[in-house]
Amino acid sequence: MPREVGRDMLPRDVAGERVMDNSEDDKAAVVPVIRAETEAWLQRDFEALASHWVQSPQTRRMEAFASLGVRVDEGWDVIAARLKKIVERFPDKHAFEERVRWEKVNIVVDGNVAWMTFDQIGSDTGEDRKRQLRILHRIRGDWKIGCMVMMESSVEEANSxxxxxxxxxxxxxxxxxxxxxxxxxxxxxxxxxxxxxxxxxxxxxxxxxxxxxxxxxxxxxxxxxxxxxxxxxxxxxxxxxxxxxxxxxx
Known part of the structure; x- marks a missing residue:
């Protein structure tokens, strides 16, 4: 049955009252979270990495590789188990500054939700390119990753x-x-x-x-x-x- 939706139930930008909050302060707060989570991953520090994630059944991690296909992990417990296994199998550590760079960084903030898209080069090999999306929630003042999408740029750029x-x-x-x-x-x-x-x-x-x-x-x-x-x-x-x-x- 159709249900009437009042203006107070709509996001304020849909209701026409404001556009997305893209303040530089909020944008500046998002980048260090993604940077710290990436550094923890490169250092194979699972506990540090986990501290930057929303540990909820609704958390998602999605990967699309030209050589391996698509994988979707649903819920923090599943994500954590997979990441721990990768850390155990591939324990070599790397420094962010020596290995990784970001290009095409785009950040949008809307209240307590933000997303950042970027190309990450060098996380696996010298010039491999991954196109990434991170969706974050602000929880008690701290930004946490609620969803990660990572796509291999193309078969030509596969790291094998x-x-x-x-x-x-x-x-x-x-x-x-x-x-x-x-x-x-x-x-x-x-x-x-x-x-x-x-x-x-x-x-x-x-x-x-x-x-x-x-x-x-x-x-x-x-x-x-x-x-x-x-x-x-x-x-x-x-x-x-x-x-x-x-x-x-x-």
Whole structure:
């Protein structure tokens, strides 16, 4: 049943009484929060990082990677568990000043809600670019992150080598890192336009993984419900005895 909405129930900018509050003081208060949270992440300091988040079931963290797809974590408990796991698996620490820079910073403040969009360069490798959105709530005077959205800028700027092949393992496209590394890659080789394992005995495993991936694509199921989206292929060992692998991704 339609319900009458009075002017006092509308945001004041919708009611025509004011526009968003973009005071420089509020904007200046938002940036240090994002900076401190990013520094805590680079330093692998989970407790410091957590102090800048709204620890609520409504908190969200969303990622979109050209190489890995989309992931949405709903609720602080889920987000915290994932971040702790990443910190444990990748404990190397980095300094913000030596590694990261921001571009295209845009900040909007409206009462106790603010959002900041920016490009973050260098958080994973030297020049990887992530497009980010942070939505913050002001809680008892302190700005806290309630939602984070992070998107990889493009496949070309992915922080891992990517090679697109057809069902016959013909190379259709490569990103910059793949073009730079394929000639010296100890496990894979571009053989007359086809992707091959350098060790002949490993080539069958590579072709089988590609065949399985194309079979899954032909099922026309949405990727987010596909039972399997990645296949690991063993490529032997390098000269130092380190195991070599590649991944076949949908």
């Amino acid at each position: 080598p990517l090679i697109e092949v057809d069902a016959d393992v013909r190379i259709l496209w490569t990103n910059r890192l793949a073009r730079e590394r394929i000639a010296s890659q100890p496990g894979l080789v571009n053989a007359a336009g086809r992707l091959r394992a350098r060790r002949h005995e490993r080539d069958l495993g590579l072709r089988d993984a590609v065949r399985l991936a194309f079979r899954e694509l032909q099922s026309q199921r949405p990727l987010n419900i596909s039972p399997k989206q990645a296949w690991a292929v063993a490529l032997g060992e390098d000269a130092a005895g380190v195991p070599l692998h590649c991944w076949v991704l949908l």
